[in-house]
Amino acid sequence: MDKIEKRIDSFIKLGQFLGQFSRTEIKQNDSIAFNDIFFDGFKHQLKLAEENNTWFTKENLLFSCENWSSALTIENIKKWISDEELHHESNNKVAIIMAGNIPLVGFHDFLSVLISGHSVLAKLSSNDKHLLPFLAKYLEFTNEDFKGKIEFTNEKLQGFDAVIATGSDNTSRYFEYYFKDKPNIIRKNRNSVAVITGNESEKNFEDLSEDVFRYFGLGCRSVSKLFVPQGFDFDAFFKGMFKKQEIINNTKYANNYDYNKAVYLMSEFDILENGFLMIKEDESYSSPIASIFYEYYDNSDDLKIKLYEDRDKIQCVVANDFIENEVKFGQTQHPNLWDYADGVNTLKFLSTI
Template structure:
């Protein structure tokens, strides 16, 4: 049984390996373990991931990789595990059913299971199947005790002790029935919202554009809904969004924009739009691609109550001096390792198996 410090060291080495792949440049560095074996191969996997899923642009893949390379420092990993006692648990086999909405979206669960000392069996989404198996192979090279502890399958899952499954609200109902006799974490669809109070400056709206458009808005941490004060003027909002105008050059995004705009116009909905983003007044949290929903609020107290009541549907709340656990504008796609999806402490769950 490998020690937890060995596992932390292995993931920190993976972080070093990933640091060679950033949005600015891909550059082979000296002193990275097993680099001759893996560097070109990972470039190839990035290319395959792009070809397999046209939402996975090179920029989005490299953004995700860069985020993980920063997260996987020895200091961050030690902070991640310090609140949970992982020394006593016996090794169990944990199944992970991963989503595929953004690149490496299931990596946090993968990290959590392995760093806890368990074995993992992974059922990937067909939308995101190229990157993680390659990184798993790298980990097996830097820490030999991981060999035999990591498995990928496309078959029906069997022979496991616990499960972590992420899917839509519909698949979650199936998961809840199917896995009812196993310890489980089952995640449903969530969306993120931004609260505009009128105290925001230009920089906040530019940051909000990142929260809206990163990964084309497909992540659960992507802002899909705005709450704005009565009689709010959207000019400052659209000025901030304009920094991302190049997004319309992506053919798949443009097709979604054109399609959703046509549907809204035929339905005679009131729309505001700027050529690449539509905003529509709507009570739902989940908006289509190229669309942001908004709702007016009368007073802040009522809005805080509503957001608290709907917390099971919300991943992040972006705001400025509005709530205790708000996220700053521009920061939704930079989570810490301890920012658990759905607020459920995965490490704690794993430590009790």
């Protein structure tokens, strides 16, 4: 087995390991490699992650594990890397500055760097610091070649050859200046939108509730803006959202809902709400927690032009047969390995350094 095949095999084993941790049940499978060392430890790390960040509920942590388990199959990995020339071995060290908005949000970059043959120097967010170092140890057990190629740091980044950094629009300016002399991918704020035509089914809106509420709307793939036709009746939308009504039982979410509702009312904004979600007409893409913006459109051609012109602000477009590369209702939080953040092919970038 050559080095690339060994790296692929390690991530397949990791996917099988994560498959034991689902929202349905957490159940140990004795056939999983190194389970005697890692199974109980990962259960503990999930508990620590939940205690460290109250947005990281057990439901959302296990949802993330399910997603990565589904993604890390031999079929998916082979398809993902098929068009790229990967390094069998590289002396390059790639720094990754990770966000902490959703569980394991930096895992795709981590995976991309290692599968490409490079070393990782990762700077974790304090909001998501428990899971990835533990999974990195698992990888080192499955493949000794990874030992010495994975490093986590809280210090100033030094001794790296390229960088992948994810942050806000403000931090991206700093990143662009600080890393200007290194090959880099710098990611900025993005949000996801849904295009409503008026022909949606009841199930479409129920599925859309997953795109709106998964991870409390904190992900860049979370829908924060609707485009609706003139005269659209929001009753069907709110009926679909009702599927996620229990979200208001989360204290942190409820506090944000109350606060943002008070701000809107004091500002005398015209809002519609159903007790756990507010909608407001607004041209912006990034809506506060517990709210979603909407904007009317007159015809589909003009909207398609607008979506193209604003493509640098948009991560996903949810729709039914409206636009190229759209995401189906309910699927924004199930990206494939080849669905790159900001549309930048990370593997291609890594194959050129």
